[in-house]
Amino acid sequence: MTAYDGVIFDLGGVVIDWNPMHLYRKLFAGDEAKAADFLARICPPAWNEKQDAGRDLEAAAAERIAIYPEWEPEIRAFYGRWSEMIGGLVPGTAEVMRELKAAGLRLFALSNWNSITFARVRRRFAELDLFEHIVLSGDHGCIKPDARLYRIALERYGLPPGRLLFIDDNPVNIAAGEALGIGGLLFAGADKLRDDLCQRGLLASPCA
Secondary structure, eight states, X not given: OOOOSEEEEOOBTTTEEXXXXXXXHHHTTTOHHXXXXXXXXXXXXXXXXXXXXXXXXXXXXXXXXXXXXXXXXXXXXXXXXXXXXXXXXXXXXXXXXXXXXXXXXXXXXXXXXXXXXXXHHTTTOGGGGGOSEEEEGGGTTXXXXXXXXXXXXXXXXXXXXXXXXXXXXXXXXXXXHHHTTOEEEEOSOHHHHHHHHHHTTSOOTTTO
């Protein structure tokens, strides 16, 4: 069984409940289909990823407004009301993080996240202080699964890849880390995460 010295957590969808639907359900008066369509066509994930890599938020909004002027208020809301996309903490993950830290593991974060929007929530969650280092794509101009971001993170963490376990909810991101020698664990909820960590010997309960 591989021994690890540190555990890397993705943030959005693993530690923090970030979901644009939290905002757009409100903007579209609960019309789930209309909100989902807007986020698939007008402000799609591929567009947001460019901002995660550090592109200016105002320039990003202007680009979409030029294409879809009839949706200007809703487009501007994406970053103007971005904090309303945060639903709180993902249930149970912070408790697992505390258990890992108590067990002697070092905790790190690696996330596709724009630096400006992250600053809006950084002090909102004291749980983020459990991380020794938080590496954000927006600070470095590249996003997961780009190997460059993983190498930046490894340099910052100061541990060899084989001594680190990476937890992410995207299997593509896990695979990219594994290609560099980082252990991978796909996140599918805190209960499953705790069980998986027990199986790997990082936590002693509840499966001891």
